Amino acid sequence: MNVFRLELKNTWKNTLRWAIALSGITFTILAFFPSMQTESMKELTGAKMEGLDPALMEVMGLSELVDFTVITNFFGYVLQYITLAIMMLVTQLAVNSLVKEETDGTIEFLYSKSVSRSTILLQKTLANVFSFLSILVVLCIITVMGYLFYGDYNFAESIKEVVVFYSSILFVGLVFMALGVLLSTLLKSSKGSSGIVIAIVFGTFILGVMGVVIDDLSLLSYFSPMDWIKTQKLMTEGIKMEEWLVGILTILICYISAREVYKRKDLHS
Numbered sequence: 001m002n003v004f005r006l007e008l009k010n011t012w013k014n015t016l017r018w019a020i021a022l023s024g025i026t027f028t029i030l031a032f033f034p035s036m037q038t039e040s041m042k043e044l045t046g047a048k049m050e051g052l053d054p055a056l057m058e059v060m061g062l063s064e065l066v067d068f069t070v071i072t073n074f075f076g077y078v079l080q081y082i083t084l085a086i087m088m089l090v091t092q093l094a095v096n097s098l099v100k101e102e103t104d105g106t107i108e109f110l111y112s113k114s115v116s117r118s119t120i121l122l123q124k125t126l127a128n129v130f131s132f133l134s135i136l137v138v139l140c141i142i143t144v145m146g147y148l149f150y151g152d153y154n155f156a157e158s159i160k161e162v163v164v165f166y167s168s169i170l171f172v173g174l175v176f177m178a179l180g181v182l183l184s185t186l187l188k189s190s191k192g193s194s195g196i197v198i199a200i201v202f203g204t205f206i207l208g209v210m211g212v213v214i215d216d217l218s219l220l221s222y223f224s225p226m227d228w229i230k231t232q233k234l235m236t237e238g239i240k241m242e243e244w245l246v247g248i249l250t251i252l253i254c255y256i257s258a259r260e261v262y263k264r265k266d267l268h269s
Helices: 005-038 041-049 054-059 072-104 107-109 118-152 155-186 193-213 216-224 233-237 241-265
Strands: none
Touching: 005 041, 005 118, 041 107, 072 118, 072 155, 072 193, 072 233, 118 241, 155 193, 155 233, 155 241, 193 216, 216 241
16 A cells, blocks of 8 residues: 555645745745845844844844845845744644544554555655655745846856755754654644644744853754754854754654654554
8 A cells, every 4th residue: 555645645735735825925025025125124124133132133043233135144034934834834744644543543544454554654754755845846946936036146046045045944844854753653642733843843942042042051052953054054154063963863763763662552543
């Protein structure tokens, strides 16, 4: 039985809705960029930023005054918050992938087929990764179009910039997805899973904030995936080796643990 295809069939409408919504938001934000280049907007933005506390600026992903008349700075800053929504989506997909089958009683259908639990886990995870990639590809296309329409980048420059943004989002998304898969094997019901997803995404985000604000807790930033891809940091130094290591280990540990837990789990229809 092709669990991968079945999972895509069950989730494609939700994936399409999210792709359309995020694309609309992304293009609308990029369409607003030309107004940032007016003199009045430059003065207003500069005055507002100069009045902010340096610690608050770091929390917002701005370690220094930023020129928002540069499309990279403008869109990259807003993209940080769009990314929060994307992380909520991929984590929710992963959490629901296994436990929702039990909650809805549809797990009986899978049990009736000659397919192992490891295969169910693998193919459902791959289907979620495919859905995630599909959304990112659509966002890449929309963002490149926005860069060409409203910025002063050529096609090659736009592609290069967009790939940096969305490849980093892909990596962080896979980390959150791995956490979601593990939770899906541990939970007994999908009811209340949305609250858990919010706690995971915003909890790790708050860890990053604490790491920035409190010097003695700076190590917490390594456990905040959203902190790894703040625009200014990403465009200057990229994702650090330590962050790559934490992320890859998290993915491997969560997936291996999820497989072992799921193989031994007492499942109820």
